[in-house]
Amino acid sequence: MSAAASKLAGKRILIAKPGLDGHDIGAKVVALALRDAGAEVIYTGLRKAPDYIARVAVDEDVDAVGLSILSGSHVALVEETVRHLKAMDAADIPLFLGGTIAKEDHATLRAAGVVDIFTSDMAIEEVVDRLAERLDALQESRA
């Protein structure tokens, strides 16, 4: 295994598509990049409800949830997902966000509990690196 492959070794990550937008090429590209970095990736498929996503995150006991949202309703969908995670005693599972996310919403989203936001102009390597760094930092702060 290459050095790149070990960045996310041992991590389980859920890539989820909440809401009604019908495109998941971005989510799939990210899922494959995470796998190539050594992660076990669970992908939900399109148009899933926040309560469904929270349940899958809990059942699969993932180390992170990545929401991919292109519809513009990211604030409501993030808040709903966070609410359902809390209800399932899973507020500690870090939430990441990717897609078309307006800059002016970033502060609101972070306040709602999003650890990091990856926009479509970022290179995929940067997404993987930053995700790995964030997860390592979280792990250290909890140890």
Place this chain on the structure above:
Amino acid sequence: MGELNRRALGRALSRAADAGVAEALHTVIHAPEDPIRRIALTGAPGSGKSTLAGALARERLAAEATRRIGVLAIDPTSRYSGGAVLGDRIRMDGDDDQSRLFIRSLASRHTAEGLADNLGALIALLAAYGFDEALIETVGVGQIDCAVRELVDTVVLVINPESGDVVQAMKAGVMETADLYVVNKADLPGADRAVAALNGRGGAPRTPGWEPPVLTASMDDAASVRRLSEALDAHQAWRSEAVDQHETRRRRRAYMLLALLQRQVQRRAETLGPTTDPAALLESLAADFRSFADLVRDQGETRDHG
């Protein structure tokens, strides 16, 4: 059984799946008797196992109002990255009531033959959380995947009528381990031919007293899923009469022990890599075997005294 604590079970499954050899050995040796029914769906990629598993789970939940079913869906780990895309649950999960259904995706990790690390311990955990049935979904192709046989009561071989894999299925291996054959996607052309080929397969039954039936299934036909579910019940009922439960349990422990040892060897081979000097590799393996034997002896003593 009270309400299912999904968070606790999810975490417990992670710990059990990640357990190292010593901890896993402890589980193998001290595992309590558990009455959970164990069913495996196996077959080639694309045979529709996941969709069928989802439909079957729903049918069996509807048939019994208090039944709880845990699904363990196994996909292969990439040999290149160590990562995996676990995509089975997309095809089996729904937005309907899930209070009695728990699905966990597993990567095969260091375990060969279509299974996953510490699978026996994961099934035992489902039993401890009040599940009546474990449904294991795994890729089984032709000749190698007999290992699942050792861990479950009923092996269902799912066959795709279009893939021409009936001939493949005739080969030794998974064909001989199946207790039930299902020609899936039976609405597609070729299904009748596949059923005829399976019915005319000849050869002695693997288990004396049980002639594996050949069924068809189609997602358009709810009755076909019900028939499969009833055939599973028939096999489970036959087994409870005809098969020695102590012998089954002994064999399962032996399998889990061997699987752990294989994993140890596999990990060593991965860590050292093919460029390692063969003498050094042998020395490391010999040390592994010695420490494994020590562990087994220590655990055995703990059991005798406890």
